[in-house]
Each structure stands twice: as C-alpha cells, then as structure tokens.
Amino acid sequence: MSDSESSDDYDSIAIDKNEWSDLNPINQDHETNEICRIAYTENFNDVFGYFRAVLKANEISERAFDLTYKAVKLNPANYTVWFYRRILLKELGKDLNHELKLVTQIIDQNPKNYQVWQHRRNVVELLQDPSKELEFTEKILQQDSKNYHAWQYRQWVNKNFALWDQELDFVSSLITVDYKNNSAWNHRFFCLINTDHSESVLNREVDYCFEKLNLNINNESVWNYLRGLVDLMVKEGFGYPEKVCQFCNLKLESKKEDELSPFLISFKIDYNWTRAIEKKNSDANAVKEIVQQSILYLNLLAQKYDTIRANYWKYLLSKWKQEFDQYF
Amino acid sequence: MENGEMRMHTDGEVDVRGAYCAISVAKLCNLEQFEPKLFEKVSDWILSCQTYEGGFGASPFNEAHGGYSFCALAALKLMGKESLCDIEKLTYWLVNKQMKFEGGFQGRTNKLVDCCYSFWQGGMFPIIHSVLMSDSDYLQENQNWLFDSESLQEYILICCQANFGGIIDKPGKNRDYYHTCYGLSGLSVSQYCMDNTVNICENDDSLVNRTHPLFNIGFEGANRAINYFKDHLIETLD
Numbered sequence: 001m002s003d004s005e006s007s008d009d010y011d012s013i014a015i016d017k018n019e020w021s022d023l024n025p026i027n028q029d030h031e032t033n034e035i036c037r038i039a040y041t042e043n044f045n046d047v048f049g050y051f052r053a054v055l056k057a058n059e060i061s062e063r064a065f066d067l068t069y070k071a072v073k074l075n076p077a078n079y080t081v082w083f084y085r086r087i088l089l090k091e092l093g094k095d096l097n098h099e100l101k102l103v104t105q106i107i108d109q110n111p112k113n114y115q116v117w118q119h120r121r122n123v124v125e126l127l128q129d130p131s132k133e134l135e136f137t138e139k140i141l142q143q144d145s146k147n148y149h150a151w152q153y154r155q156w157v158n159k160n161f162a163l164w165d166q167e168l169d170f171v172s173s174l175i176t177v178d179y180k181n182n183s184a185w186n187h188r189f190f191c192l193i194n195t196d197h198s199e200s201v202l203n204r205e206v207d208y209c210f211e212k213l214n215l216n217i218n219n220e221s222v223w224n225y226l227r228g229l230v231d232l233m234v235k236e237g238f239g240y241p242e243k244v245c246q247f248c249n250l251k252l253e254s255k256k257e258d259e260l261s262p263f264l265i266s267f268k269i270d271y272n273w274t275r276a277i278e279k280k281n282s283d284a285n286a287v288k289e290i291v292q293q294s295i296l297y298l299n300l301l302a303q304k305y306d307t308i309r310a311n312y313w314k315y316l317l318s319k320w321k322q323e324f325d326q327y328f
Numbered sequence: 329m330e331n332g333e334m335r336m337h338t339d340g341e342v343d344v345r346g347a348y349c350a351i352s353v354a355k356l357c358n359l360e361q362f363e364p365k366l367f368e369k370v371s372d373w374i375l376s377c378q379t380y381e382g383g384f385g386a387s388p389f390n391e392a393h394g395g396y397s398f399c400a401l402a403a404l405k406l407m408g409k410e411s412l413c414d415i416e417k418l419t420y421w422l423v424n425k426q427m428k429f430e431g432g433f434q435g436r437t438n439k440l441v442d443c444c445y446s447f448w449q450g451g452m453f454p455i456i457h458s459v460l461m462s463d464s465d466y467l468q469e470n471q472n473w474l475f476d477s478e479s480l481q482e483y484i485l486i487c488c489q490a491n492f493g494g495i496i497d498k499p500g501k502n503r504d505y506y507h508t509c510y511g512l513s514g515l516s517v518s519q520y521c522m523d524n525t526v527n528i529c530e531n532d533d534s535l536v537n538r539t540h541p542l543f544n545i546g547f548e549g550a551n552r553a554i555n556y557f558k559d560h561l562i563e564t565l566d
Binding site: 079083086114118122146148151152155180181182183186187189190193219220221224225227228231232266306307308309310311312314315318319322 | 336380381382387419420421426427439460464470474479
C-alpha cells in the first residue's frame with residue numbers, strides 16, 4: 001500500500017478547500033448496497049471530488065495541474081488522472097524535464113505500477129531525449145533485477161532510439177551476477193535479433209551457453225536460449241550446429257546422476273525427432289536407433305528424472321508411437 | 329491501432345491484456361455483429377508476442393510470462409486462430425512452469441511459485457488440449473490435462489490457505505482478493521477434466537464450481553451470456 005499520506009508528505013497532498021470554493025466536488029457514484037466500500041480518508045475524497053469536478057468542467061489551470069500531483073501521489077494507478085495531467089502538461093506548456101524528474105521519483109516509489117512507466121514513456125517521447133533512460137532502468141534493475149516494467153521500458157528505449165552499444169555488456173554483467181536471471185537472457189536474445197546475428201556471432205553465443213552450462217547443467221534459462229539460438233541458425237540457413245550435438249552427447253554419457261538434467265534429456269529428444277523425421281524414408285536402422293533412445297529417455301523422464309511432468313512425457317511418447325509405429 | 333496493437337486506454341500502454349479484454353468482451357456480447365473486421369490485424373500482433381521460449385510476453389520481444397501468455401492464447405482461441413502459434417513450443421514452456429517441489433506454477437522461467445499462476449498457467453491447458461487432441465488419439469482418450477493436477481491442488485489447498493480464510497501467493501504472504509480469485513480459478517481448472525468429469529485430489533468438500541477456461545466466469549453463466557447476446561441483437565446507438 002502507498003505510504004504517501006505519511007506526515008512528511010501531508011502538506012503537499014492536503015487540499016486547501018478555500019482555493020476551490022467556486023467548484024462543487026463531485027462524489028464518486030456510490031450504490032446503496034456496495035459489496036465492499038473502500039474506506040477513503042477525508043483528504044482522499046476531497047482531492048478526487050475536486051478532480052472529478054475539474055475533469056467534468058475541462059478546466060485547464062495551474063490549480064488543476066497541482067491537483068493532479070496530489071491525486072497521483074494518493075493513487076498512482078488512477079490512469080484518468082495521468083491522462084488529464086498529460087493534457088495539462090501540453091496546454092500549460094509545462095517543463096517536461098521537470099516532469100521527468102517527478103516521474104523518476106514516483107517510479108522509484110512505485111516500481112511495479114503500469115501507469116507511471118507509461119507516463120515516463122510519453123514524456124520521453126515528447127522530449128525525444130533518451131540520455132537518462134538506460135541509467136534509470138539500470139538503477140531500477142539494481143533494486144529488482146527482474147522488474148518486468150523496467151525491462152519492457154528498456155527494450156522500448158533501445159528500439160525507439162537505436163541505442164544498442166551498451167546492451168551486450170550490460171546483459172553479460174547481469175548474467176555473471178546471476179546466471180539464472182531469465183529476464184537478462186531474454187534481453188540478450190532481443191539484442192541479438194535486433195543487431196548482429198551473423199553466423200560467427202551465433203557461434204560465439206553457443207560457446208557462451210556452453211560456458212554457463214558447465215557452471216550448472218540444470219539451468220532452464222540457458223537451455224531455452226540455446227534452443228532459440230539453434231532455431232535461429234537453422235532459420236537463417238546456417239544449418240544445425242554440430243558442436244551442440246557433441247556437447248549434449250558428452251553430457252549424456254556422464255554417469256553422474258546430477259549431471260542428467262531433464263532439460264538436457266528433452267533437448268536431445270527434440271533433436272532426435274528432427275533427425276528421425278529427416279531419415280524416416282531413407283535410413284531405417286538409424287531411425288530405429290533414434291526411436292529406441294528417445295523411448296528410453298522419455299520413460300526415464302516420466303518415471304524417474306522429471307515425474308511431475310509425467311503426463312506430458314507420456315503424451316510425447318504417444319506422438320513418437322504415432323509417427324514411428326513400426327519401430328516400437 | 330494500425331498494426332493490430334491494442335492500448336489499455338487512450339494513450340495508455342500497449343500490451344496483450346488489452347487485446348484479450350477487448351476480444352473477450354466482444355465475444356461475450358456479440359459485438360462483432362457491428363464490426364466484423366474489428367480484430368483483423370490483432371491476431372498477427374498477438375502471434376508476434378510469442379518468444380523463443382515458447383510463452384508470450386506483454387509486447388513483442390518481452391519475456392514470456394504466464395499472465396500475458398494466458399491472455400494471448402485465450403484471445404487467439406476466441407478468434408479461432410489458436411493453431412497459428414507454435415503450440416508445441418508453448419506447451420513445452422508451459423509444462424516446465426510447474427514447480428517440481430511446490431506443485432504450483434511459476435510465472436516465468438527461474439522465478440518463484442505463486443498461487444495466482446494456478447489459473448494463468450494452469451488455465452492454458454484446456455485450450456492446448458483442445459488444439460492438440462485433433463491430431464492425437466491419446467489425448468482424445470486421456471481426459472487429464474498435461475500437468476500434475478494432484479500436485480497443483482495440494483499446493484493450493486495445503487500451502488495457500490490463510491489461517492482465517494482466503495488464499496495467498498505462497499506461505500508467508502498475506503491473503504488478498506486477487507490470489508483468492510485466481511487460486512480458486514486454478515483449483516477449478518484442475519478439478520474438471522475435458523469431458524466434465526471431476527478429479528478431486530483432496531477431500532470432497534474442496535470441490536468448486538466449473539469455470540469457463542476462456543472467460544474465467546462460471547461456465548454456465550458464460551454460455552447463458554453468449555446465447556443471450558446472440559439472440560438479442562443490440563440496437564445501434566445512432
């Protein structure tokens with residue numbers, strides 16, 4: 001809950017009714033049998049009562065502008081207030097750099113609120129000045145490295161202002177701190193797609209995955225990223241990277257139980273499916289071997305290594321049977 | 329919007345929730361009678377929100393996330409376009425969101441369990457089942473969803489009930505209406521199979537009513553609403 005009604009802030013958000021004697025506040029339309037009436041404070045009711053009046057009268061004035069400040073401090077999620085404030089910003093010719101400072105403060109206090117991030121986007125778009133934006137999102141991500149709004153906003157800044165230079169280093173430093181930060185891995189893929197994803201770069205990225213998998217073979221973020229890379233390489237016509245098969249086979253041969261990650265096994269099964277389909281009408285022996293290995297792995301997953309997903313592994317088994325019935 | 333995006337409100341944020349809200353209301357109230365081309369480009373935009381992981385993000389390239397994935401898939405299903413996404417990739421991502429120790433679902437890869445995802449993630453399974461079963465005798469015969477229903481029900485009922493009633497995110501958190509709503513919705517999805525048979529994993533009085541997997545309102549109520557608006561064409565405002 002917001003603590004914006006603490007005594008420090010009280011004067012800046014309290015309303016002076018003398019200033020508003022010319023307007024009648026409009027009450028929120030309460031039905032007589034509300035299931036759960038919110039216990040607003042008197043000040044909250046005053047601020048929003050006058051806001052509704054200002055909105056209805058379409059009043060463009062300094063006092064209206066100040067009122068929207070009080071209103072967003074009390075409820076930063078009220079998108080109607082933000083909407084009206086944007087109109088006032090424009091009509092009154094307000095200093096947008098000052099507004100940027102304000103929204104910085106409000107996001108800092110409410111980092112998971114949709115409206116404040118949207119407001120920042122609107123202001124920065126008008127200013128056409130992204131110079132503070134990467135630093136700002138970095139600061140928010142230092143508080144919460146997976147804040148969805150921060151990542152989403154950063155992606156918009158990158159794309160809208162073509163600011164890509166810092167991104168790979170930024171994302172790599174976050175992955176070094178926490179190699180399971182999936183938001184960072186997702187951002188890495190986003191950067192790749194929007195910048196250089198030539199064959200040599202993608203090969204480098206595959207090596208990067210191996211490096212991280214050698215630290216922890218059971219990291220879903222890396223396996224998902226690797227799948228994305230491999231799909232991209234095939235799509236771009238570079239072909240399936242042999243070293244990925246080799247890496248997987250090496251790991252699968254390991255006798256250590258904790259090396260047999262379900263993600264590793266399912267990655268191999270997925271690879272096997274593509275190979276088996278390819279060779280279906282040309283190399284029966286190879287297909288038989290692939291099918292048998294896949295059945296073995298699927299049963300291992302369903303019965304031992306990943307039992308919570310047993311229903312899914314059994315479904316995949318049925319798909320293999322359906323497609324390669326003669327090899328069962 | 330021109331490229332199929334939908335804003336949450338005037339100059340508000342663009343994300344797939346907007347598309348889902350608009351489409352689900354339009355379908356329930358049969359609004360397309362006025363504007364058959366209302367959602368023409370929206371499905372393409374939604375499809376572009378599917379990431380390399382298989383789930384959907386809020387906007388193109390945003391991280392795959394349970395809440396947004398549900399909105400995307402349900403919206404696509406309502407438009408009859410659910411088969412246009414990569415269903416296999418989505419399914420693989422989705423099944424891996426069930427936590428093997430907790431039994432509940434996480435919203436994103438490598439994040440923590442949260443009871444509300446019982447619905448956002450769990451609720452996608454009926455939709456996926458309806459797509460995959462057209463090409464699978466196994467799924468036509470097998471009425472259970474592709475996740476571990478028992479483990480989910482246990483997580484909700486054993487780990488997520490607050491002492492004096494209400495449902496919570498995870499042990500240690502406080503109750504609220506949002507988690508109560510989506511915990512119960514997820515419970516409902518787990519308890520009813522494709523053919524409407526019941527699958528109760530705790531005691532019998534834990535059975536809740538059946539929710540509609542696309543609208544998440546009571547199943548019967550949703551059907552009544554759809555039929556009402558189909559039969560009663562609304563007068564135009566002018």
